[in-house]
Amino acid sequence: MRSIAATKKKLGLSVVFLFLPCVATFGLGTWQVKRRDWKAELLDYKRKRLEQDPVPLALAMVDDTSSSSNGESALEYRRVVCDGVYDEEKSIFIGPRMKQLFGSSQRGYYLVTPLLPASSSDMQPAVLVNRGWVPAAWREDFEKGVVTPTLDERFHQDKIKTGTWWRTWWKGKPTMEISPAKGAVTVCGVVRKSENPSMFVPLNVPEQGQWFYFDVPAMLKAVGLPENSPYIEAVGSSPGTDDKITFPVPKEIEDFVRTSLMPNDHLTYAFTWYTLSAATTYMAFKRIREKPVKPLKNFR
Incomplete structure (x- = not known):
């Protein structure tokens, strides 16, 4: 029983570490999308102010x-x-x-x-x-x-x-x-x-x-x-x-x-992070579904 519990605990930790990069990269992609929206609103606000007559x-x-x-x-x-x-x-x-x-x-x-x-x-x-x-x-x-x-x-x-x-x-x-x-x-x-x-x-x-x-x-x-x-x-x-x-x-x-990072630049970064998230998610599921390799028996 103890060995089964230890195995489940070890498997749970492995799953956490496997999916941690997936969650992190997805979060960074979402953050870039929000930054893009914020930057677009800020630039629109600036333009409207600057278009007003002096x-x-x-x-x-x-x-x-x-x-x-x-x-x-x-x-x-x-x-x-x-x-x-x-x-x-x-x-x-x-x-x-x-x-x-x-x-x-x-x-x-x-x-x-x-x-x-x-x-x-x-x-x-x-x-x-x-x-x-x-x-x-x-x-x-x-x-x-x-x-x-x-x-x-x-x-x-x-x-x-x-x-x-x-x-x-x-x-x-x-x-x-x-x-x-x-x-x-x-x-x-x-x-x-x-x-x-x-x-x-x-x-x-x-x-x-x-x-x-x-x-x-x-x-x-x-x-x-x-x-x-x-x-x-x-x-x-x-x-x-x-x-x-x-x-x-x-x-x-x-x-x-004009800023160093325009709204479209944030979309490019978001696409990169989402792509990494999809790739790491695929690799994590593939690793979990793999059958454990049985150890070879010793032959004399």
């Missing part, structure tokens, strides 16, 4: 705060328009971040600058603005106080010396321009919040001016703005493929609805 930032803050208990989350992905003067001396750079320009991946940074009200009577609060992407050489000369068109020419000359793609693609002398930021400006942007960096992204070191990801509360503190100041990312049109680019290069609307 409104003055001060008006958007009043409307959304009155209709939601969390004004910051209600404002996210709203297109807004704000006016003011850039406080260039308090600019910070987030990166490095790569960007495709002229068919090549370039190393650079996002330029973030406070936008202050042009006058004391302005109803609009101070805003933290991500003005767009700039190449590494642009940052170097910006921090030195060199803000002339020769700055971007040096960037091109460096690329001509170090890369071959300029020689094959461009036969003339490339030119770039720096976006003028003196005086009052009007900015159209999208309200955003802090990033959620992965475990591989280093921590920010504000004391040393090292910023690897967008941490809105920390950035507001670093530039001296109130903690409830909004943060927006400037939007613009595609830089195109001509020979002239104005830095900083702002984001495009499509950048806000």
Whole structure:
């Protein structure tokens, strides 16, 4: 009797271990389907918000705060328009971040600058603005106080010396321009919040001016703005493929609805997990149905 009970217990444990991969892979496939549905709803929400006409930032803050208990989350992905003067001396750079320009991946940074009200009577609060992407050489000369068109020419000359793609693609002398930021400006942007960096992204070191990801509360503190100041990312049109680019290069609307994993990618992963689940289930049933092999008798 004891041997029979022990055999049943051993068989039960074997069944559990055989079907454990089946259940695990099926669960992962179901999780990917749910992630796909969640991602599709999120992107649809973003598109609907981004399709709305831009409104003055001060008006958007009043409307959304009155209709939601969390004004910051209600404002996210709203297109807004704000006016003011850039406080260039308090600019910070987030990166490095790569960007495709002229068919090549370039190393650079996002330029973030406070936008202050042009006058004391302005109803609009101070805003933290991500003005767009700039190449590494642009940052170097910006921090030195060199803000002339020769700055971007040096960037091109460096690329001509170090890369071959300029020689094959461009036969003339490339030119770039720096976006003028003196005086009052009007900015159209999208309200955003802090990033959620992965475990591989280093921590920010504000004391040393090292910023690897967008941490809105920390950035507001670093530039001296109130903690409830909004943060927006400037939007613009595609830089195109001509020979002239104005830095900083702002984001495009499509950048806000583009993620590393789109909904269809989750379906691909789900199909893979479900296939593995079916395969492991088949192998488990096949193993259970196999008749035990009888041991050979010893012959003298």
